[in-house]
Amino acid sequence: AAKQPLKVMISGAPASGKGTQCEMIVKKYGLVHISTGDLLRSEVAAETEIGKKAKEFMDNGMLVPDEIVTNMVLSRLSQNDVREKGWLLDGYPRSSSQAASLEGVKLRPDVFILLDVPDEILIDRCIGRRLDPVTRKIYHLKNFPPETEEISARIITRTDDSEEKVKSRLETYKRNCDSILPIYKDLLKKVNGNRPKENVFADIDSLLQQISDDFAKTKYLE
Numbered sequence: 619a620a621k622q623p624l625k626v627m628i629s630g631a632p633a634s635g636k637g638t639q640c641e642m643i644v645k646k647y648g649l650v651h652i653s654t655g656d657l658l659r660s661e662v663a664a665e666t667e668i669g670k671k672a673k674e675f676m677d678n679g680m681l682v683p684d685e686i687v688t689n690m691v692l693s694r695l696s697q698n699d700v701r702e703k704g705w706l707l708d709g710y711p712r713s714s715s716q717a718a719s720l721e722g723v724k725l726r727p728d729v730f731i732l733l734d735v736p737d738e739i740l741i742d743r744c745i746g747r748r749l750d751p752v753t754r755k756i757y758h759l760k761n762f763p764p765e766t767e768e769i770s771a772r773i774i775t776r777t778d779d780s781e782e783k784v785k786s787r788l789e790t791y792k793r794n795c796d797s798i799l800p801i802y803k804d805l806l807k808k809v810n811g812n813r814p815k816e817n818v819f820a821d822i823d824s825l826l827q828q829i830s831d832d833f834a835k836t837k838y839l840e
């Protein structure tokens with residue numbers, strides 16, 4: 619019988635490790651990773667109409683207007699691969715109106731993972747973060763330096779990763795976070811993100827494994 623696909627939301631402050639954990643989750647569970655930050659950065663890089671509108675908001679650490687982001691997410695969620703493989707939503711919803719858009723079309727996750735990391739660690743993580751524009755892999759100059767000289771020569775810094783912009787992103791996150799959590803409180807799992815990434819993943823892995831096992835049991839009983 620076909621396996622029931624998982625539906626996962628991952629949330630947390632800027633640099634709490636969402637993208638890093640998503641890489642590991644996708645590798646093991648094969649879910650479709652939908653990151654609004656990545657989708658928006660691709661639009662900016664390709665200089666599309668959406669990208670031109672989004673850039674100024676992103677560069678200032680502000681949220682991009684809902685109608686842009688919500689249309690992008692809903693259209694991605696409606697594609698076939700998502701229905702077959704399940705989804706991993708990263709960075710959305712980020713406001714109560716975005717959460718309401720999902721509730722409106724009855725899209726709810728099986729689990730809402732919240733990565734918890736102290737503020738002072740977040741700033742250091744952003745300042746040291748580098749991106750490989752070829753593979754989109756996330757590095758950190760101290761914590762996870764690139765594996766080869768070739769990658770070191772091509773990694774780039776995100777335009778919103780300066781100390782000042784990170785502080786403003788953090789403020790935006792804190793303002794919005796409290797309005798979303800009540801909507802998912804029955805599905806909320808807080809994970810301590812201030813540990814080596816393998817340990818963080820071990821906790822997430824056991825949560826997802828538990829849900830998959832519960833699905834399998836229900837199917838067996840039917």
Ligand code: AP5
Pocket residue numbers: 630631632633634635636637638639654655656658675676677679680681682683684687708709710711712716743744746747748756757758759761762778787811812813814815816818
């Ligand atoms: P987005 O890209 O979502 O940015 P963010 O939420 O600020 O999160 P980050 O990507 O900065 O961090 P992360 O948690 O993925 O951490 P990472 O794994 O990279 O959004 C960017 C912008 O787009 C927003 O500001 C907004 O303008 C716009 N936007 C996006 N979604 C939107 C929405 N829904 N509505 C409106 N606007 C939206 O890790 C960070 C660093 O730490 C890396 O260097 C990594 O190597 C390192 N690291 C990771 N884990 C560990 C660990 N366990 N130990 C040590 N180091 C670690």
